[in-house]
Amino acid sequence: MVNLPLQPRYILPPLCLMALSALLAALNLNDVLEFNRQLIEQGQVWRLLTSQYVHANWPHLGLNCAGIILIWALHAEHxxxxxxALHTVFLAAWCGIGIYYFCPDIRIYTGLSALLHGVIVWGAIKDIDAGMKTGILLFIGIWLKIAYEQLNGPSAEVGKLIASRVAIDAHLIGAIGGIVLALPLVMTYLKKRQA
Structure with a gap:
């Protein structure tokens, strides 16, 4: 039997993240919040952070909400x-800044997917630290997915669904952010192994 983490302390944070993104979509605030390189260069630096929480369309939001639910089922208890909240804000800023500096071809960007790649990498490392062998499989799996995207390019089908090009380099940046976020866990794990 599957034992899902249904206690309020586990279910409320992902629900709040989905509700925030849905509210921003309902209010149609992309023009004010999306990553727009030209406007960021003119001083609208909040877009580096806020762009992670707005989406190209409702199917885009739906895909990212499915990702939030999957991560909740896997790692909510961590x-x-x-x-x-701190992890999502750190990763949102990390991804926005990373896209700005390392993806000059990205002019417009929206969505939680980069941030979610970071969250799932952090969760996999937390699983490994907790002695769960599934963490190793998840860690390898997410990096295989990213490698596949880097070698084969973005999914045309997903791009058509979300009416936008899938920003695979943002996924890579988010996953690296997950490793940065997990550095204290990695250090603890390595110390335990040496003891």
Whole structure:
């Protein structure tokens, strides 16, 4: 039997993230919040952070909400609400800044997918630290997915669904952010192994 983490402390943070993104979509705030390189260069630096929470369309939001639910099912018990919020804000800023500096061809960007790649990498490392062998499989799996995207390019089908090109380099940046976020876990794990 599957034992899902249904306690409020586990279910409220991902619900709040989905609700925030849905509210921003309903209010149609992309023009004010999306990553727009030209406007960021003119001083609208908040877009580096806020762009992660808005989406190209409702199917785009739906795909990212499915990702949030998957990560919740896998890793909700690893974080407290405050930690969840700090992780998502750190990764949103990390991804926005990373896209700005390392993806000059990305002029417009929206969506949680880069951030979610970071969250799932952090969760896989947390699984490994907790002694769960599935963490190793998840860690390898997410990097295989990213390698596949880098070698084969973005999915045309997903791009058509979300009416936007899938930003595979943003996924890579997000996953690297997950490793950065997990550095304290990695250091603890390595110390335990040496002891």
């Amino acid at each position: 974080t407290k609400p405050t930690q969840y």
